[in-house]
Amino acid sequence: MRKNVKEKIGKLASLCVLSMVFFMMASSVPSFMFIAPAEAAFSSITVTHVTPTEFHPGDTCKVTVTVKNNGGMDAKDIRLAFQGTEIVSLIGPTVVHINTLNSWCSKEVEITVHVKEEALNGVYSIPIACSWRGHYFDPKKGTVTTDIITAQLGISFNIKGRVVMNIGDVTTDPADIRPGDENVEIRAFIENSGEAAAKDIEAVLICDGNSNNASFKPSWSGTDRSYIGRLNSGEKAEAI
Known part of the structure; x- marks a missing residue:
């Protein structure tokens, strides 16, 4: 009986020792974490924002251009030729x-743009020749410049011509207006x-009709205004 108990205790002790040895070996195995080499990153210079982008012919205006390094590597010696x-x-x-632009960082630069007087409506682009060098630190090589x-x-601008409204022929019926005439029709x-x-063009006849001393008062159509709506470039419409 005692012999069997001793044998069981011995086996249990051996099992515990083996378990401890296995645990110590397993815990001593180093853990590895993959670190991407610096060469795997890259730098990428882009334009992310431009303001303003809408101009009229003849305008001269300062423009703010946002330049971004859209990559994981720093950039240096950045040159933008507009x-x-x-x-x-x-x-x-x-x-x-731009001397340096760290990874994922942005910087604003300013230029002055002029639009030709004779520019027609449309979208016009300015090309930008861009160059730079990548810049990073390598544990083995030290500081590396690519x-x-x-x-x-490139950046684009929307050119919109100006609106110039003119009043052309003006006719009345009757052609000769005398003091006291009523229901005179005016066409312009x-x-x-x-x-x-x-x-949303609206022609308004300024006749100062609320004044007792007014020379003219609206009467023919019962109103002093005529709604025209929209006129494209070169179009005309009649206001009555």
């Missing part, structure tokens, strides 16, 4: 330099001679 066109040109410096990276970027042609469309 290439103006015949319609939309730059006033002053056409090249902007070769020059280039990209062709309203013309949009500008480049942009005009909306």
Whole structure:
């Protein structure tokens, strides 16, 4: 009986020792975490925002351009060469330099844009020749700067012509108006001679009808205004 108990105790002790040895071996195995090498990251310079983007012919205005490093590697020696066109040109410096732009960071730069007087309605783009170098730290190599990276970027502007409203022929019925005449019909042609469309046009006859000393008062149509609505460039309409 005692012999069997001793044998069981011995087996149990051996099992405990083996379990402890296995646990110590398992806990001593180092854990590994994958770290992407610096070469796996990249830098990418882009334009994310431009304001303002809407101009009229003849406008000269400062424009704010937001430049972003849309990559996981820092960028340095960033050069932006804005290439103006015949319609939309730059006033002053056409090249902007940014010393450094860390990964996922943005920076605003400012340029001055001029729109040609004869510009027609439409969207006009300015190309941007962009170049930079990637910049990172390698534990084995130290600070590393990549070769020059280039990209062709661009920004666009919406050019809207101005609205120029003119009053053309004005006729009355009767043709000769005398003091005391009533129900005189007045017709006037309203013309949009500008480049942009005009909306919600309303012609108002200013006759100071509320004054006791007024020379003219609205009577023929019972109102002093005529609603025209919309006139595109070059169109005209008659107000009665």
